[in-house]
Amino acid sequence: MSFPISLTINGVRRDVELEDPRVTLLDLLRERLHLTGTKKGCDRGQCGACTVLVDGRRINSCLALAVSHDGADVLTIEGVARGDQLHPVQAAFIAHDGLQCGFCTPGQIMSAIGLINEDQAGDDPERVRECMSGNLCRCGAYAGITDAVLEAQQNLTAANQRRSA
Known part of the structure; x- marks a missing residue:
């Protein structure tokens, strides 16, 4: 069957x-x-x-x-990417060294995109860490991941504001 x-x-x-x-x-x-x-x-x-x-x-x-x-x-x-143009979350992960071995990175990026789309990220690093707690990184790149999510959130919010203005 x-x-x-x-x-x-x-x-x-x-x-x-x-x-x-x-x-x-x-x-x-x-x-x-x-x-x-x-x-x-x-x-x-x-x-x-x-x-x-x-x-x-x-x-x-x-x-x-x-x-x-x-x-x-x-x-x-x-x-996630559009041709050669990275998604803002992907670009932020690179800019903030939010990865080391890279194994967890796809899941981290997808979770960050979801978190931002769910309007859960805000500008509180502790809130981001809590909302991303279901994604583990064995290498310990958490500081870079948190910074990347915060930057991507700011960039996406600014881009949305420019589009609606």
Whole structure:
């Protein structure tokens, strides 16, 4: 028995036949669709390396059954930049050395984008740290990550204000 689902992934509709309803969104992205930017860390929802945005909200894709997201809009790290132009969060991570080994970086960036889109970041470093606490960095780049999220929030807010003026 197969389970047909349709997802919009990074702006492109993808129709997929699942042979097993237990396939996670993470495994679908990595193994079937070859979008390997989303990382499999703990595979238990504890590290945040697999964070993607589903319908604009942050989720741990290792805990999400793909079949339960039929019809959803999924954004992965591969869909964040626009050609050669980095997303402001990506640029801020580079500017603030918000990465070391880089394994957690895609999940950190996706979580930061979600946090900013959810209007949760504000300008309080402690609030950012709390809201990003579901994403672990074994290298300890937390100070750079926090600074990057704060800068990206400021830059995106300023850009939105210029557009609406």
